[in-house]
Amino acid sequence: MISDEIKRFHDELPQGVELVAVSKFHPCESIMEAYNAGQRIFGESRVQEFLAKIPQLPADIEWHFIGHLQTNKVKMLVGKTAMIQSVDSLRLLKLIDDESRKAGVTTRCLVQVHVAQEETKFGFSPEELIEYFESRGFESLTNTQICGVMGMASNTDDEARIRADFKQIADTFKTIRDNESLGLQGFEVISMGMSGDYHIAIEEGSTHIRVGTTIFGNRNY
Numbered sequence: 332m333i334s335d336e337i338k339r340f341h342d343e344l345p346q347g348v349e350l351v352a353v354s355k356f357h358p359c360e361s362i363m364e365a366y367n368a369g370q371r372i373f374g375e376s377r378v379q380e381f382l383a384k385i386p387q388l389p390a391d392i393e394w395h396f397i398g399h400l401q402t403n404k405v406k407m408l409v410g411k412t413a414m415i416q417s418v419d420s421l422r423l424l425k426l427i428d429d430e431s432r433k434a435g436v437t438t439r440c441l442v443q444v445h446v447a448q449e450e451t452k453f454g455f456s457p458e459e460l461i462e463y464f465e466s467r468g469f470e471s472l473t474n475t476q477i478c479g480v481m482g483m484a485s486n487t488d489d490e491a492r493i494r495a496d497f498k499q500i501a502d503t504f505k506t507i508r509d510n511e512s513l514g515l516q517g518f519e520v521i522s523m524g525m526s527g528d529y530h531i532a533i534e535e536g537s538t539h540i541r542v543g544t545t546i547f548g549n550r551n552y
């Protein structure tokens with residue numbers, strides 16, 4: 332049962348770890364079941380699907396966008412999310428900032444760190460990201476707040492490898508956060524951990540786990 336899973340997460344998650352319920356490919360009824368069990372943060376990964384769902388669901392849902400965002404869809408998304416977690420290029424970041432300025436809103440974002448061996452090519456390497464902050468690239472943003480990092484571990488059964496990936500994401504975050512000369516405000520989120528590996532992610536410092544399958548069951552693509 333969706334509601335049982337939500338309650339279990341709310342009971343078991345340590346202080347300081349938020350659950351993002353990943354509802355992509357699942358219908359509004361399933362989202363409502365989770366909502367009625369007390370869940371408020373939901374994650375979606377496709378713009379069209381997300382935009383179709385919002386008007387059908389309660390306004391106090393905090394929507395996190397977690398999928399690869401094509402630049403031509405930024406405009407449709409800006410102003411509708413609590414957070415865009417999947418900012419994977421400087422071009423995208425600049426565009427989000429431009430569109431947010433035009434819309435008169437501030438968009439909260441995470442920058443995606445790429446450490447996994449395979450899968451997505453999307454995201455910044457840890458070196459690129461640290462270099463971006465150290466060169467103070469973020470200072471030119473007027474309507475975007477970078478709240479932290481998002482990442483994924485390698486898709487493998489090798490627990491040591493998964494743990495090493497999460498550690499690298501968390502270390503990248505800490506290197507940036509602990510650089511006091513940057514004067515970053517509100518840089519506090521490490522979004523990592525999915526259905527198969529969130530236990531390890533929490534041990535390695537995750538503040539936001541993104542869980543779909545464990546809550547909603549398998550997706551029918």
Ligand SMILES: *Cc1c(COP(=O)(O)O)cnc(C)c1O
Nearest residue numbers: 353376397525526541542543544
């Ligand atoms: C789909 C997705 C998830 C959830 O994955 P599950 O294995 O179903 O928990 C988490 N993060 C991202 C970026 C996703 O696209």
